[in-house]
Amino acid sequence: MLIENWQLPSPRDWGLHGFRAWGLTEDVLLVEAVQNEAGYHKGCQEAVPAAGNSIQVDGVFRQRCLGCFLSLKQSTLEHTPDWANSVEWAPAYVSMGIRFDPKLQPIEQLWKELKNVMKNVLKKGLEKGFADAASRANEPSSTPAQIFELPVCYDKGLDWSRIEDFSGLSKNEFIQRHSRGEYWVAAMGFLPGFAFLDGLDPALSLPRLDAPRTRIPAGTVGIGGGQTGWYALSSPGGWNSLGETPLVLLDHQAGVGNENPSPVQVGDRVRFRSINEQEFDALKNELDVGDLAQEPEHGLDQGFDQGLDQDSVENSVPLSSDDAGPVTGELARDSIQDFVSFEVLEPGLWTSLQDRGRSVGMAYGLPRSGVADLLAYEAALEAVGGQVSGQVSGQVSSQKSSQKSRVVLECTLKGPVLRCLSEATIVLTGADFQVRCERTIVTSGKSETTLRDKVTSDTQSWIIPLHTLVKVKAGDILRWGYSQEGCRGYMAVRAGDYAGQRYWGSISGLAGQGAFMEGQIIRWKHSGQVKVQGVEMVHNLETLQKAHKRQGTRKTVERFAGTPRFRCRKGPEWDWISEEFQEYVMGSEYEVGSDSNRMGIRLSRRVVDEARERDWRAFLTELPSMWSSVVRPGIIQLPPSGQPIVLGPDGQTIGGYPRIAYVPQDQQWRLAQLRPGDRVRLGWV
Template identity: 30%
Template sequence: MCRDDTLSIQPLGDAALIVAPRGDASAGWAAAARAALLATPLAGVTDLTPAFGVLGVFYDPSAISSGPDESAMSVVRAWLRSSLGELSIGETNTARQIDIPVCYDADFGLDQDALAAHARLTRAEVIARHAAGDYVVGAIGFQPGFAYLTGLSPELHTPRRSSPRTRVAAGSVGIGGAYTGIYPAESPGGWNLIGRTPTGQYNASSSPDSLLKVSDRVRFIPISAEKYELLSRQAERTAPHAPNSARPALVRIVSPCPGLTLQGTPQQGQQHNGVSPGGPMDASSQRLANRLVGNPHDAKTVEATLIGPRMEALRDLSLGIAGATPLGFGGARRIELSAGGTIDLRTLAGGSRLYVATPGGFSALSGDTLFGINEQPPGCLQSNKSQRWSLNFSAFGIRDADGTVALRVLRGPQAEHFAAGAWRCLVTDVYRIGSHSDRAGIRCEGTPLLSDNVGAMPSQPVCHGALQVPPDGQPIILGADRFTLGGYPMIAAVVSADWPALGQLRPGDRVRFVETTLAAAERARHAAEAELNRLEAAIDLRRSHDTL
């Protein structure tokens, strides 16, 4: 029998939890906990993310089987206690030893002089101490396959660069604070570069996709520039490539649409590799767009932000349109276009994101052309060419008379670390959505929320809807393309029933935050799911009548 006091379990909104043993846990415990839970799965749990001795547990509240008098979160808590209660703090999986070749040539170690000056060592001593380290993967995040390695010699602890580089080459080995790590892909970055490895860290097309896993032990093996070039050429020859497949061209975009992407359902189960789930910002509108043309939920749709596309059909096709539809559309709608026909969706009304679906889904966006699939999946119905009907639906949330959007929130795990009065400011003041908001984070402008531990906490798994507060006190609400880990304190989380409304916020919109309870949040999620199911049933009924 496990004791209730063996685990610390903290909510992250109404769809995630942070679990850790009481006491100082290790990366090995988090990895072992993840393995134990995978061995006793619970339906509805979507992701398990270990990081620095804690484990993020993500789930769909509407998919957890619970009784009439129990919450989804209580079911998940009971599962965690049953599966992990007897797992000791020091328990680990058998750690792998991974040796990674690194070239410490000055052309790759661009910050070796700065590291040496900070440590008051010579460049040769810095390199020797770095290469002699015995490292452990504490977490993977920032980008897919980016491993935060603990065990760096204290002499080498160096603050990140005050001005991050706009381009850091793939394979670059860097030092940031108390960690060292390897950039898996070219990206901006602020870590101090000490060398480079020719060994690939992440490839979504390979198995396993990530070279390193949490709790792995890592050693760096110094190599010459000549050896680096040889290994780089070998890696290029053996790298797996995604197969090319022919797809029919369906639509041409005939007007600039910079915020246009293709989105399917979130990619679950990969946060432990640093892969954000992604998916639509307004999943409810995307589901309806898909249902209007008979697609399953996971079919890829167009997501347009702030400005919609003007589209030309390259063949006869049906389109399901939902979200922030243009004025005059009357809500979510299915229309038919003959080859050569056009539709103008540029002026979005009521929200920020529009979704466009086609039977079978879109498969790719290349240049100005949208491609479909070769064959329609089972269940996709061909539509009557004269059909044109709409559905009155809006997922844009609760609005006050002045247009202010009310977002319901639950307290976050670091709420108590904020200055006295910060919570009162959050739930009484009105914030404005900033112009630099995107799919990763929605920036709020208003009364600063001051914390007493900014920069003092290790990165932890974060959830969709988390309100993280950076040093300037202006909260950022994390979106679909958030990083999997976050190092800013989390004062609150927007409840999952309001994520679609969150995805429809525009720069300049006014929002206020309303504290709610877990029970109310779960009721709201179930009510939203029931309403979507009702609308989908109505769509199915209408489509069946149109095909008789």
């Protein structure tokens, strides 16, 4: 949603023509610098889009733009200190994303206030020296921007043969040029802690890999196009690998509200120092950097006490019998007396723990994450939440109590198998996975299964219906099947705070991490007495069985049937698409790709006119590249393939593909329930 094209009365001598303010999402204001003709590269024949966010801007323009945005941030915080806790700033090259709370301030009012501050910034010429502007972005304002030196072992680079072929330089000459440069952090994002560094010697520019690697080690320093930078996490990537650093580049224990989880922030200067493999090993040992610190998949989102001995788990779980003897040991004391606990017997296709996600972290590349289907999540919390004794409904007395019952289990397409390690009250929402509970009891010294699969037994299998509170006992097995409709299902537990780690304010993993593992233990603290208003029915398996016999099995509402049409808002780069093809993009029917996940939904156009499709692909080759800029869940990007990608809750925070549209938050629950092969259409709000 365009808010204003603000043209300066007198353009700056370095090429700034004005700014464009855009409502990117409900809670993110995008401000982009607009370049005038004097700022174009000499001899450029291609028109630069109105926003000025084309790749065709020079280094001086990018530096001055970044200086403007850093000064805008600092000046705003000096005059409005309350914004420090309610507004987050994410500058990137020639634009800046500003996350705010729309409940506190409408986006139009936010832009009006920022515009007044920017007038003062430009009047005083605070952007004229990038170093001066960068220094104002740090606290206190008199402290200069830091110069961060990163040791790099270039011998650990993976692409030197390719690099030498493309650059025409020897390895030693390339290393000397790369390590003697001074760079500035122009953006943070794509992945958590990923630093984009501007100022690369043009002779060192390298095209990205033809086929991105499926895994690049954490700490890899690389070059992609005209930028250099590093991977703070192990992840897929398409940049040329120059080497590795032994330093940890993303602090998993840092709190975003108080600390920068990255050693740098936008505006800082960076230098590289070449080291050999012996120095690399010595530094790594000195800093005690092991796989646990470098690789988040080994440390992120694992269950509380996941290393607990497996035999003790199995031997400590009581059968669901009133005659069962007392349980002893650490697990029994924790899981029964202090915790509501479950053991993961089978993890399912992609099962994880989720909450509402992060409200901060965009500036450091931390995804919002959280549940994909917010409607199902809220329905689950409403069912199990109740009212804590001594509190008024809807109010919380502390941050700790506000986290009560906020963590749920989210599963995708094929659910897990869980063993209950304690009594629990649960509810299921979202897609229907036909979850059944199996209970083993002891009678006359002989075990008998009372709930069995009706395919293999005459005894009926009891399915736990959606939106029904059910009390399960220690030893019960919760066996999730495949989703009948939709993609994601949820289980909430009537309990207190989740007894596990949080990462920058959220239980959610980073960069697609956090899936359950076999043997993992997940725990919630007991919540104490819960008060509810009115009459509440909590089923156990016996009453559920009787209810089924009286009423029969009820069919769930088919929430996910048909071909949905998502009502979108126009994105900042929508006008890059010519009118000739705009209807082709929005009028086509798309199919959800099998490679879709929580990071993004890939849409494949169902081609009915081959000639039209060829013309469309030819048009795509003429689109200019753009400097990376802020993106959020629900943004629809247009990659060179022409097949749109709708970003999900784990999607990156900045991206370099045109943002052609945005799916508003009130429709994103439906995105979460799309399955591979589903068909969708796009339209406008």
